[in-house]
Amino acid sequence: MRAARLHEYDETLSRTEVLRLEEVPEPKIEEPDDVIVRIGGAGLCRSDLHIIEGSLRAQLNTPLPITLGHENAGWVDAVGEMVRTVKPGDPVIVHLVVTDGVCAACRRGEDMHCVSLKFPGIDTDGGFAEFLRVKERSVLKLPAGLEPKDAAPYADAGLTSYRAARRAAAILRPGMTAVVIGFGGLGHVGAQILRALCAARIVIVDVSSAALELAS
Numbered sequence: 001m002r003a004a005r006l007h008e009y010d011e012t013l014s015r016t017e018v019l020r021l022e023e024v025p026e027p028k029i030e031e032p033d034d035v036i037v038r039i040g041g042a043g044l045c046r047s048d049l050h051i052i053e054g055s056l057r058a059q060l061n062t063p064l065p066i067t068l069g070h071e072n073a074g075w076v077d078a079v080g081e082m083v084r085t086v087k088p089g090d091p092v093i094v095h096l097v098v099t100d101g102v103c104a105a106c107r108r109g110e111d112m113h114c115v116s117l118k119f120p121g122i123d124t125d126g127g128f129a130e131f132l133r134v135k136e137r138s139v140l141k142l143p144a145g146l147e148p149k150d151a152a153p154y155a156d157a158g159l160t161s162y163r164a165a166r167r168a169a170a171i172l173r174p175g176m177t178a179v180v181i182g183f184g185g186l187g188h189v190g191a192q193i194l195r196a197l198c199a200a201r202i203v204i205v206d207v208s209s210a211a212l213e214l215a216s
């Protein structure tokens with residue numbers, strides 16, 4: 001299959017072809033709870049740019065070369081024999097991380113602290129490819145009418161905004177005002193989630209006239 005892979009850092013983000021499109025082996029079902037997703041959309045996150053420029057190399061320890069892409073959605077292509085909740089052809093969004101579901105952190109609902117956590121696109125090959133292998137518990141079936149390419153950024157940008165908006169909504173009461181600073185990739189999602197979660201007045205602050213126009 002084809003995959004867009006990062007071979008070396010580009011500290012000035014000036015190269016036009018920093019990701020190399022190349023042939024790599026297709027992932028196969030290896031364990032009974034594996035799910036192979038045919039990628040329908042993979043978002044480009046600001047974190048991808050930080051990985052490319054190498055500024056996160058100390059924190060993330062990303063091995064090179066790597067297939068980037070951690071905001072993924074697509075269609076189920078194949079499933080392991082234990083998989084029950086999705087079947088080939090189902091449209092799915094892929095959670096950021098691959099986790100075991102049985103460690104203490106997973107059982108507390110703190111999946112990001114899973115002892116066997118794998119982070120496709122960060123520490124293992126991600127979704128800038130035709131196929132991606134994850135686990136059944138990493139995929140969530142999309143409702144009818146929602147295309148994978150439209151849903152993919154919610155795997156990270158949406159989830160990040162949702163967490164902040166949910167925490168704010170818990171303390172916002174009708175008559176109070178929430179200020180969203182920045183109406184970019186996260187802010188425009190966060191403001192809409194806030195509106196759905198609470199009755200507070202929402203004020204958007206941004207220096208970009210395009211962003212303010214979008215907000216209005």
Ligand SMILES: [Zn+2]
Nearest residue numbers: 101103106114
């Ligand atoms: Zn776990």
